[in-house]
Amino acid sequence: MEFGPHFLLATLEGALTAAVLALTAVGLSVVFGIMRVVNVAHGEFFMLGAVIAWFVSTLVGVHPAIGFALALVAAPVAVGALAIVADRLVLRRLNYDPERTIVATIGLLYCIQQLTLMTFGPDARPVVPPFNQRIALPWFEFGEQGLQVIWPWGFGITTYKLAVIAFAVIILVGLWQFLARSRFGLVMRATQLDREMAQAFGIPIDRVYGLVFGLGAGLAALGAVLIVPIRQAHYLMGHEPLLLSFIVVIIGGLGSIPGTIIAAVLIGLSDGIISVFFSPTLAKIIATLLVAFVLVFRPQGLFGLRSA
Amino acid sequence: MIRPSRDVSLHAGVLAALLLLFFVTSAYHNGNLARIMVLAVFAMGYNFLFGYTGLLSLGHALFFSAGMYGLGISMNHLDMTVLPAFGMGILASLAVTGAIGFLALRTSGVAFMIVTLMFAQAGYLTILLFGKYTRGDEGFVIQQAERTLFGIDLTDPTNRYFAAFALFAVSYLFIAWAVRTSFGRCLVAIRENEARARMLGYDTARHKYLALLASGVLSGASGAGYALLFGYAGATFASVQYSILPLLWVLLGGAGTTIGPLVGTAFAFYLVDVSSEFTSAYLLVVGATIVFLTLFFPQGLSGELRRRLAPWLP
Amino acid sequence: MASVSLLETRQVCKNFGGLDALVNVDFDLPGGQVRALIGPNGAGKSTLVGTICGRIKPTSGSILFDGQEITQMATHRRICLGIAYTFQITSVFSRLTAFENVALGVRRIHGNRRHKVRGLVMEALERVNIADLARQRAGDLSYGHQRLLEIAMGLGQSPVLFIMDEPTQGLSEGEIEGFKELIRSLSGQTTILLIEHNMNVVMETAQYITVLNSGSVLAEGTGDEMRRNKQVQAAYLGRN
Numbered sequence: 001m002e003f004g005p006h007f008l009l010a011t012l013e014g015a016l017t018a019a020v021l022a023l024t025a026v027g028l029s030v031v032f033g034i035m036r037v038v039n040v041a042h043g044e045f046f047m048l049g050a051v052i053a054w055f056v057s058t059l060v061g062v063h064p065a066i067g068f069a070l071a072l073v074a075a076p077v078a079v080g081a082l083a084i085v086a087d088r089l090v091l092r093r094l095n096y097d098p099e100r101t102i103v104a105t106i107g108l109l110y111c112i113q114q115l116t117l118m119t120f121g122p123d124a125r126p127v128v129p130p131f132n133q134r135i136a137l138p139w140f141e142f143g144e145q146g147l148q149v150i151w152p153w154g155f156g157i158t159t160y161k162l163a164v165i166a167f168a169v170i171i172l173v174g175l176w177q178f179l180a181r182s183r184f185g186l187v188m189r190a191t192q193l194d195r196e197m198a199q200a201f202g203i204p205i206d207r208v209y210g211l212v213f214g215l216g217a218g219l220a221a222l223g224a225v226l227i228v229p230i231r232q233a234h235y236l237m238g239h240e241p242l243l244l245s246f247i248v249v250i251i252g253g254l255g256s257i258p259g260t261i262i263a264a265v266l267i268g269l270s271d272g273i274i275s276v277f278f279s280p281t282l283a284k285i286i287a288t289l290l291v292a293f294v295l296v297f298r299p300q301g302l303f304g305l306r307s308a
Numbered sequence: 309m310i311r312p313s314r315d316v317s318l319h320a321g322v323l324a325a326l327l328l329l330f331f332v333t334s335a336y337h338n339g340n341l342a343r344i345m346v347l348a349v350f351a352m353g354y355n356f357l358f359g360y361t362g363l364l365s366l367g368h369a370l371f372f373s374a375g376m377y378g379l380g381i382s383m384n385h386l387d388m389t390v391l392p393a394f395g396m397g398i399l400a401s402l403a404v405t406g407a408i409g410f411l412a413l414r415t416s417g418v419a420f421m422i423v424t425l426m427f428a429q430a431g432y433l434t435i436l437l438f439g440k441y442t443r444g445d446e447g448f449v450i451q452q453a454e455r456t457l458f459g460i461d462l463t464d465p466t467n468r469y470f471a472a473f474a475l476f477a478v479s480y481l482f483i484a485w486a487v488r489t490s491f492g493r494c495l496v497a498i499r500e501n502e503a504r505a506r507m508l509g510y511d512t513a514r515h516k517y518l519a520l521l522a523s524g525v526l527s528g529a530s531g532a533g534y535a536l537l538f539g540y541a542g543a544t545f546a547s548v549q550y551s552i553l554p555l556l557w558v559l560l561g562g563a564g565t566t567i568g569p570l571v572g573t574a575f576a577f578y579l580v581d582v583s584s585e586f587t588s589a590y591l592l593v594v595g596a597t598i599v600f601l602t603l604f605f606p607q608g609l610s611g612e613l614r615r616r617l618a619p620w621l622p
Numbered sequence: 623m624a625s626v627s628l629l630e631t632r633q634v635c636k637n638f639g640g641l642d643a644l645v646n647v648d649f650d651l652p653g654g655q656v657r658a659l660i661g662p663n664g665a666g667k668s669t670l671v672g673t674i675c676g677r678i679k680p681t682s683g684s685i686l687f688d689g690q691e692i693t694q695m696a697t698h699r700r701i702c703l704g705i706a707y708t709f710q711i712t713s714v715f716s717r718l719t720a721f722e723n724v725a726l727g728v729r730r731i732h733g734n735r736r737h738k739v740r741g742l743v744m745e746a747l748e749r750v751n752i753a754d755l756a757r758q759r760a761g762d763l764s765y766g767h768q769r770l771l772e773i774a775m776g777l778g779q780s781p782v783l784f785i786m787d788e789p790t791q792g793l794s795e796g797e798i799e800g801f802k803e804l805i806r807s808l809s810g811q812t813t814i815l816l817i818e819h820n821m822n823v824v825m826e827t828a829q830y831i832t833v834l835n836s837g838s839v840l841a842e843g844t845g846d847e848m849r850r851n852k853q854v855q856a857a858y859l860g861r862n
Contacts, residue, residue: 038418093603098418099364103559104602106552110595118589239548243429250422285433292426295419296411490729497726500715507675507709508727509701509779 014272027219043242049221353526362499367424375528401528447542562610716761
């Protein structure tokens with residue numbers, strides 16, 4: 001393939017990564033923004049989403065599309081419920097102390113990972129996508145006969161990948177509207193601004209925190225369900241989304257949702273493009289160093305206005 | 309007031325007990341103890357920064373592996389003998405700590421944790437990127453024949469035990485001494501209230517930097533010692549897990565105590581050792597222990613001991 | 623010259639996001655004097671001492687200590703020149719013992735000489751009458767004792783200039799008497815700058831008074847002069 005089509009393909013793959021990453025990272029960002037908790041187990045919630053999707057779609061042995069649709073609802077709800085339990089049993093008892101919650105969520109990470117290994121096993125397992133047509137993409141070129149339309153071999157994308165991107169955009173817009181307009185969104189923002197004041201106004205802080213933690217975990221699980229037909233479910237798959245979400249949340253400005261989404265698109269695209277043309281390892285080194293330097297020299301993030 | 313005699317007798321007792329254990333316990337436990345002593349040096353380095361200075365790093369695997377690869381690469385690729393190679397390990401960890409400390413200490417709290425985590429991750433990936441020399445996750449073996457110091461074969465279990473003991477004893481005595489100096493006391497003051505420490509005329513930025521350097525070099529010495537005594541260096545030792553382990557050991561044993569890191573390392577080692585006899589899911593035990601300790605024993609084993617029985621514990 | 627200034631501020635201004643906290647403050651403090659800095663709430667007293675000890679960077683102007691320009695100097699280096707500062711809001715190391723709290727300041731000067739440090743710490747604690755509490759955790763002390771410990775932490779550093787921000791706040795009658803006694807015993811050796819609301823303490827201990835109002839110096843003089851000053855009465859004393 002020529003450079004042009006190759007580049008476009010890398011961009012499309014990058015957009016796919018960005019879409020799933022945006023969902024996962026927004027989950028982490030909401031939790032940090034409102035609860036000031038750095039959830040190290042966030043990647044495990046992602047992994048659980050993928051694993052539950054596998055269980056649901058395998059157990060419901062009708063049509064892949066029905067099983068998948070069921071998983072799309074069941075996995076985020078189940079993971080969110082688990083997160084609410086974790087919040088109640090662990091985080092609340094630590095009084096959301098920033099450092100102790102980090103250590104505790106590290107412990108949760110190991111527990112979830114090991115329990116998954118014991119039940120789900122060490123193998124990577126695929127989930128059948130609900131639909132998966134291949135669309136060949138055209139490319140335009142100036143040849144001897146002027147502008148030409150050509151169809152480079154291997155140049156295409158599947159309908160499922162396009163649907164994931166579209167679905168993620170819909171969810172994110174919906175979430176944004178929900179946080180901006182709904183009563184719960186208002187309550188969340190009030191809690192974020194001033195915890196004591198919100199409490200004084202009768203907002204049940206404990207319940208809000210539990211729901212926020214559940215929402216964050218549910219978003220990660222949703223991202224995982226979407227990606228699992230493309231990349232298989234595996235008990236160690238949580239590491240990379242955790243790291244990438246961290247990177248995105250920090251570059252986007254801790255706790256800022258629009259910043260997080262912009263950063264997810266930026267990181268997803270550049271990760272896709274750098275990985276295709278250079279080594280994926282180098283891409284990750286650059287991204288992690290970028291995060292470190294952003295935190296050192298611009299702690300409010302590249303796009304954030306609030307200080308962290 | 310703290311009577312120095314009690315401190316000194318505690319330190320002497322710990323070291324004497326470790327010497328005695330060699331003659332009392334089986335070869336299997338001797339092997340374990342050698343490993344524990346080397347890793348306890350890592351935990352002590354971590355504790356110096358976390359327990360005494362109050363800085364929680366999530367990137368100490370990088371300092372450990374800098375020492376490990378500093379020695380390993382010097383021996384395998386530059387054909388150095390043990391002593392200069394160990395020096396290279398120390399130097400490598402000093403350089404890495406120096407550079408990262410300069411940047412990371414501009415931040416504090418959660419930002420410091422994430423910055424150190426990110427630098428360590430970049431370091432881990434760099435080790436993978438240069439797989440030609442580091443052999444990546446697979447790692448490389450340091451030949452048995454080369455692991456001799458002053459004609460002593462360090463692969464022999466007895467010699468290995470005493471080499472590990474020597475490394476441990478030097479580090480332990482250094483820490484025991486350092487925390488009693490005015491420098492060490494100032495670190496505690498920084499942990500408790502940095503702004504107030506500055507108002508007492510201490511250059512807290514310089515103190516924190518020096519504490520990080522000492523912490524990084526001890527971690528590097530442990531990494532170099534581990535590669536030397538157990539003959540292996542691999543990228544796993546640079547992964548996030550090895551940044552979290554010293555934190556776990558210190559939390560288990562008791563942050564801000566001199567014997568805490570040793571107690572915690574030994575406890576965690578045997579926790580894994582014993583639980584892996586019953587179950588392959590030892591990580592579950594580790595994870596549950598972390599959650600349990602953060603919830604109910606935030607001060608660790610020695611910390612509880614100090615709180616309940618012996619407030620003088622250094 | 624009879625009195626060389628130990629501390630001078632020249633045209634010091636401080637602006638907090640559009641709000642003028644200090645406007646062209648010229649302030650001279652001769653060595654050996656006990657000076658009180660008074661003024662209504664929000665007059666800029668704490669801001670002024672904040673710029674002197676380095677907690678607050680002035681927007682413009684300069685500060686000289688012992689003839690040396692210290693405007694840009696880092697906080698800890700100013701303290702090393704011999705400035706001690708006690709916090710308005712009690713700020714002791716609550717998990718350390720009272721002894722250790724004072725020892726931290728003493729050790730910066732005398733290093734690891736254990737007997738010397740011990741002697742100086744106990745002396746400082748005795749001067750504020752809390753030597754018997756040396757082994758207690760600072761956080762377990764009563765509020766008044768924590769205030770006294772704060773003063774002992776300053777004394778332990780044998781300062782050239784001792785700045786105290788509302789030291790008698792929260793002290794009992796008896797403790798205030800002891801405090802006045804302490805200031806009298808220090809006067810002559812140590813230069814003292816006292817921010818104080820208790821007029822009784824000010825009149826009995828300070829040799830000279832500076833009145834700050836709305837971020838600038840309203841008047842300066844002895845206690846009697848201030849008592850008679852119409853402007854001061856209007857701005858401050860009249861309200862008492």
